[in-house]
Amino acid sequence: MLVWLAEYLQLYITGLNVVQYLTMRVILGVLTALFLSMWLGPHVIRALRRLQIGQTVRDDGPQSHLSKSGTPTMGGLLILMSVFISVLLWADLSNRYVWVTLIIIGGFGLVGFIDDYRKVVRKDAGGLPARWKYFWQSLIAATVAVYLFYSAGQPAETALLIPFFKDVVPQLGAFYILLAYFVIVGTSNAVNLTDGLDGLAIMPTVMVAGALGVFAYVTGHVNFSAYLQIPYIPEAAELTVVCAALTGAGLGFLWFNTYPAQVFMGDVGSLALGAALGVIAVLVRQELVLFIMGGVFVVETLSVMLQVGSYKMRGKRVFRMAPIHHHYELKGWPEPRVIVRFWILSLILVLIGLATLKLR
Template sequence: MFNIDINLFSYISVRAFLAFLLSFFMTLIIMPLFISWAKNIGANQPILSDAPKTHQKKCNTPTMGGVIFLGSTLLSSLIFATFNVYSISAFLCLVCFGAIGIIDDLGKVLKKANKAGLKPRSKMLLMIIASLITLLPIMIFSDFSTELFVPFYKYPIIDMKYFALIFWILVLISSSNAINLTDGLDGLACVPSVFSLFTLSVFLYLSSNAVYANYLLLPKVSGAEECVVIALALIGSLLGFLWYNCHPAQVFMGDSGSLTLGAIVGYLAIISKNEILLILIGFVFVLETISVILQVGSFKIFHKRIFKMAPIHHHFEQIGWSENKIIVRFWLIAFLCNVFALITIKLR
């Protein structure tokens, strides 16, 4: 007789795959029930009056779908991830930013107005508090390095020390707002988020393994591998959500989804030491944000608009591109940028 002891659940890859499957099917099954319920109570997406005309017909589409895929992610992660400081901080990130998004969404839905959510200053204050709740555990209860790394260079360029907290808060809030701005077309924010999460999962998996980290000259972050389980769970739930969010969308993620997605992408970039590489990993989100900054800046200084409408996906709508064409092309850009980001693993 052979005594074979197979402990499959000790492998990150197995637990991450199971979390992916569970969250995918949970979202796929629960989302139709949520859509039906949201329609019955009138939880529809308020559309701005100055939005492109093609968007006005979307006013009856239910919103806050992010609540379902975040719930699926949290439940799957709680089942398959092991608790340590990095995974606990990831949970805090999902819960805190998710709560901000839900409050913002509820304000818009209940008052039937897109601008009726949280006021900008209140929203920013809450996001700073959520960032502190997310980041302080890894600064206080771990030996997480405050050194800053850049792509293509194997050594840290500077030790930020206590300034690291300020920098990381900026990363979290910027990433959160960037994906929130991108979420303007059916599935536009969803798929690039999947690519970003997968790329960061690869970095986390390699950085948390001493052998791989030493061979590839990556900064070692022991314990961060548990966040791979959370990231794969989120990818699974996002793909389940995409089933209903692809054009024409049956449901929108709302701020409850987009703000939280951006925050967790930013958090994973921080703990994998890819804060700078995040510009490439989330290039579509960066492009959307820059287009808004340029548009607002140009109008305030020169009283002229650079784009017909911002964010930039609306500009392409205004010049006659179909929604599907914009979405797929932005997906392709996101895919290529993440391929290049993964290539930097070996180019150090």
């Protein structure tokens, strides 16, 4: 929005042409989202407390979590508000990739909001039934995947990039729709499963979003993409502003979500943030790199799948409790130790993902 305004006003105020530079808008985007999140945080937390929107803790979970009961949840609204305002202010709103990402964030956020509302306001322990949650996630993701496939303007937009191999770029054809669908829905639910400890999900999300911003920037820059031998997708560059907003809003939320948490993001935050990472990875053609960088999310999801599968087939559990972060808690690890070690693992995996840009 301010890009258009600055473009007009620079005819009279020459200094405003700085807003036209993507790097400046990235800096302004991350700072805007960060300060908005930190400023809105206390107001949102007070409102959630006043409305008695508090977390419900499972009786069969770690006993240390019982003290968390009643902590305000649905704090993901704080993140989404900061992201939307920042993106609408600093991104080029004529870019369709920006709108695709905002639609995904808003759609998945709405699904998460309804789930949280049913659980914490209507006191429906099950929340939104799983089949309906998955149906709406699938509908949104599939619609976006079909749109992206049929609106692709060049072969690079539907090709699969294989990490570490510069000459292996197969065309997906209609399989692009299936891949995009699974990446968006899968990442959304993976982040949701990881969001079980104070700050555990938001920091890896911030790191992955920042790294995807690097991929978006070089993919949308004709010289950098040629040098790194990756497909050039002009519209991808503007996603750097979206990634910056996600990073800033996430860091601002962490200020209140760090141990011991004053607020939890709830499904409204985790489902939306996960879907955002998924769709951005699809748009910059880095689905497989997302699998590497989001390794913590992948392991958390696999731990649940193994636990459920083992119990159904063998009547035995693989872990003391799933997702796997609870397993380590029940082994005696203090919650901050689990959180920080998972953060360290995320950082390592993100660096490996970034290394794929050069190691090709």
